[in-house]
Amino acid sequence: MTRNWSEEARKRDEADRLAPFRARFHVPAGTVYMDGNSLGLASVDALESLERAAREWRDLAIGGWLDARPDWFTYGERIGARMAPLVGAEPEEVALVGSTTANLHSLVATFYRPKGTRRKILADELNFPSDLYALASQVRLQGGDPAKDLILAKSADGRTLDEEALISLMDDTVAVAVLPAVLYRSGQLLDLRRLTQAAHERGIVIGFDCAHSVGSVAHRLHDDDVDFAFWCTYKHLNGGPGSPAGLFLHRRHFEREPGLAGWFGYVKERQFDLALHFEHAPSASGWQMGSPSILSAAALDGALNLFDEAGILTVRAKSLELTSFLIELAEARLVPLGFEVGTPLEPDRRGGHVALEHDEGWRICRALKARGIVPDFRPRRVIRLAPVALYSTFAEVEHTVSALEEIVRNHEYEAFSSERAAVS
Numbered sequence: 001m002t003r004n005w006s007e008e009a010r011k012r013d014e015a016d017r018l019a020p021f022r023a024r025f026h027v028p029a030g031t032v033y034m035d036g037n038s039l040g041l042a043s044v045d046a047l048e049s050l051e052r053a054a055r056e057w058r059d060l061a062i063g064g065w066l067d068a069r070p071d072w073f074t075y076g077e078r079i080g081a082r083m084a085p086l087v088g089a090e091p092e093e094v095a096l097v098g099s100t101t102a103n104l105h106s107l108v109a110t111f112y113r114p115k116g117t118r119r120k121i122l123a124d125e126l127n128f129p130s131d132l133y134a135l136a137s138q139v140r141l142q143g144g145d146p147a148k149d150l151i152l153a154k155s156a157d158g159r160t161l162d163e164e165a166l167i168s169l170m171d172d173t174v175a176v177a178v179l180p181a182v183l184y185r186s187g188q189l190l191d192l193r194r195l196t197q198a199a200h201e202r203g204i205v206i207g208f209d210c211a212h213s214v215g216s217v218a219h220r221l222h223d224d225d226v227d228f229a230f231w232c233t234y235k236h237l238n239g240g241p242g243s244p245a246g247l248f249l250h251r252r253h254f255e256r257e258p259g260l261a262g263w264f265g266y267v268k269e270r271q272f273d274l275a276l277h278f279e280h281a282p283s284a285s286g287w288q289m290g291s292p293s294i295l296s297a298a299a300l301d302g303a304l305n306l307f308d309e310a311g312i313l314t315v316r317a318k319s320l321e322l323t324s325f326l327i328e329l330a331e332a333r334l335v336p337l338g339f340e341v342g343t344p345l346e347p348d349r350r351g352g353h354v355a356l357e358h359d360e361g362w363r364i365c366r367a368l369k370a371r372g373i374v375p376d377f378r379p380r381r382v383i384r385l386a387p388v389a390l391y392s393t394f395a396e397v398e399h400t401v402s403a404l405e406e407i408v409r410n411h412e413y414e415a416f417s418s419e420r421a422a423v424s
């Protein structure tokens with residue numbers, strides 16, 4: 001018997017406790033948005049907060065540093081504390097600062113001290129290239145050769161990493177390991193606790209890029225004993241294009257000297273003494289560098305209201321329901337048409353998006369966009385779909401799969417050119 005998928009989707013939407021949150025987002029008219037893992041949508045709360053900050057700039061000028069509500073001077077700490085529950089950290093272990101890539105630089109500059117035979121950084125060949133560019137440049141800054149000192153763990157299937165294989169590379173030549181929490185293409189979620197424990201048993205400092213996991217996965221960075229982590233806030237956290245990033249530092253490292261120091265990392269109460277000798281705040285705040293981007297931070301501040309209200313555990317539960325539904329549909333209706341599901345099927349090994357692979361992936365994405373459905377594409381053949389817990393519906397998932405089915409069945413994608421755009 002064939003299942004009535006749209007009826008199932010309707011029932012799930014009816015039972016969805018998070019359904020009221022959708023009305024608090026600006027879903028672009030006429031679109032089904034499946035790209036919240038690249039750029040999350042604007043919310044009413046984010047825009048109100050942004051507008052308030054703009055008015056405070058207009059009305060208070062320099063006075064806003066202390067008199068704005070919330071004040072600008074401690075915005076990095078404030079938003080860090082607001083993000084802490086999302087990653088399972090203590091409030092002082094998180095700061096809002098920089099960008100994903102800049103935070104990777106500053107954390108690796110803090111921890112990477114090649115000594116004797118322990119000179120290597122362990123990363124993986126599936127990580128987002130920016131992380132690898134940054135790591136290679138950190139090796140060079142220490143006088144090393146990335147060809148020898150940056151080891152990239154290989155993937156057996158081109159989609160996922162095997163924890164056991166990663167651990168087998170953790171020997172006493174490795175100083176620092178930097179791995180993604182959720183892989184940006186396949187959406188695989190790594191076992192942070194297991195990898196951290198293995199790293200620590202071998203004397204290795206370990207950090208995670210949580211760009212694709214924060215806001216969709218409920219991390220426990222403190223309890224998992226992770227040394228450091230960093231993430232962007234414009235994907236699942238809906239902070240707005242280029243919004244400032246997050247930085248986590250386990251409290252046992254608070255006394256360490258920041259690798260890249262700057263005056264916003266100074267002990268807060270004495271920052272304006274403007275002393276010539278640097279004394280960093282003994283918290284993640286010590287890793288701030290310059291003045292925070294207040295307008296961008298304000299949008300994120302508003303966006304975080306929705307996570308406070310919904311709770312990350314509820315967000316994670318619905319996200320898994322959405323991606324499980326999508327995978328079930330894909331297996332029933334798209335795999336027979338030549339698609340492959342590139343995402344691990346086990347829920348506890350999956351982040352917030354699903355990778356559907358097809359040799360005509362790029363042209364299929366273009367056909368989806370022509371129908372008002374927004375996916376994204378990662379070469380060579382990955383269509384990423386992120387149904388987002390706070391604003392996507394099960395009906396949209398069903399609609400997207402029906403569209404994919406028609407596009408391939410009717411060869412609709414053949415009407416599109418295979419030339420790629422600058423941003424996809």
Ligand SMILES: *Cc1c(COP(=O)(O)O)cnc(C)c1O
Nearest residue numbers: 099100101128184209211212232
């Ligand atoms: C999105 C993403 C980045 C982006 O870095 P920015 O510095 O914010 O431009 C970095 N790493 C990963 C894994 C990402 O998914």
